[in-house]
Amino acid sequence: MIDIEFETLQALGLSPLIASRAAQLGAHEPTSRLARVIESQRDCFTVHDGHAERLARALPRLVQQLQAGAQALTIGDWVSVQTDAHEQAWIADRVDPVTQIARRANDGRRQPLASNVDTALLVMGLDADFNARRMERYIAMVTACGVTPVVVLTKRDISPDAQARIAEMSGRLPPTVPVLPVNGLSPETCADLDAWMRPGQTLVVLGSSGVGKSTLINTLAGAAQATGGVRMGDGRGRHTTTARSLHRTALGACIIDTPGLRTFRPDADARTLASSFDDIQSLATHCRFRDCHHEGEPGCAVVAHVDPDRLDNYKKLMRDAQRGELTALERIALRGKWKAIGKAGSQRARDKRS
């Protein structure tokens, strides 16, 4: 069995659930240690075992095993690391993640963004970046992964439309989703986020490029230096967001930085995605017709109470997700059908002209 120093590793986000899963990993080697992936490059990882960080590669056996399950190692994963005779560190096993945020790449492949995350800080600027629809999609994506969404609206100090935009966002989201307007540069932001930053917690920061993700992390982690905490992921004291990295914060939580993320295709089915629109779903039970499409039917409770743009966004997300659930063959058949319809249409147009 692998040796686990719970207290030491809790500072890196180890929870009792992950520790019990890790305890079931076979220790192939006496040198095996539990560690967390705190930075991921292309095929090399920085892992931290609570004492020191080091570079490690994954054993080809593990890479193949993960690939077979459409998985890959990613930042936040807990792994067992062994050292060979040349002092090279190898990742031999991975603990099944408790949560994982993933998206679908354009080619349909599953792309994990971060593992073992409790809370996602969904960062959006109150300036030109502001887009409530995109925020709803972020919320659906992380909720579907079992991660708690917290909306962080940055640049409240410099945006003339801040008040109206804060009201718009809080007005259309269900009250279960916290909306926090902040000035990411101000240390007061730490207090606003206090509730999600307890020791053992892991947060991920998601949002478009330039919205203030790094600024927020610097503010949250910066205080760590004052209290003697360790800042990880970047030994040079300068922050770059070309790769993902995990940082410790003053309050004991870990926080994962990601490069700007504008578009994503959620990796979840329609029903799972719908869970972040439970306001719509519970209102739908009050519609007069059981199969109401909320498109102007009489006695529709949804249209009467939900922001119309939010409802549109919900419908679009459901359509996208259902499309995503089609198998490759079904997609080809569907494309063939549309092509045939298009051809028939242009033939009709030609017939008309001649």
Ligand SMILES: Nc1nc2c(ncn2[C@@H]2O[C@H](COP(=O)(O)OP(=O)(O)OP(=O)(O)O)[C@@H](O)[C@H]2O)c(=O)[nH]1
């Ligand atoms: N006034 C003000 N400026 C902010 C705030 N948040 C971020 N900024 C500024 O916005 C710019 C972009 O912030 P970053 O933290 O680099 O943005 P990012 O999201 O990490 O960007 P990427 O690394 O490209 O993904 C910087 O000049 C910050 O100083 C805020 O709340 N108020």
Ligand SMILES: [Zn+2]
């Ligand atoms: Zn209805």
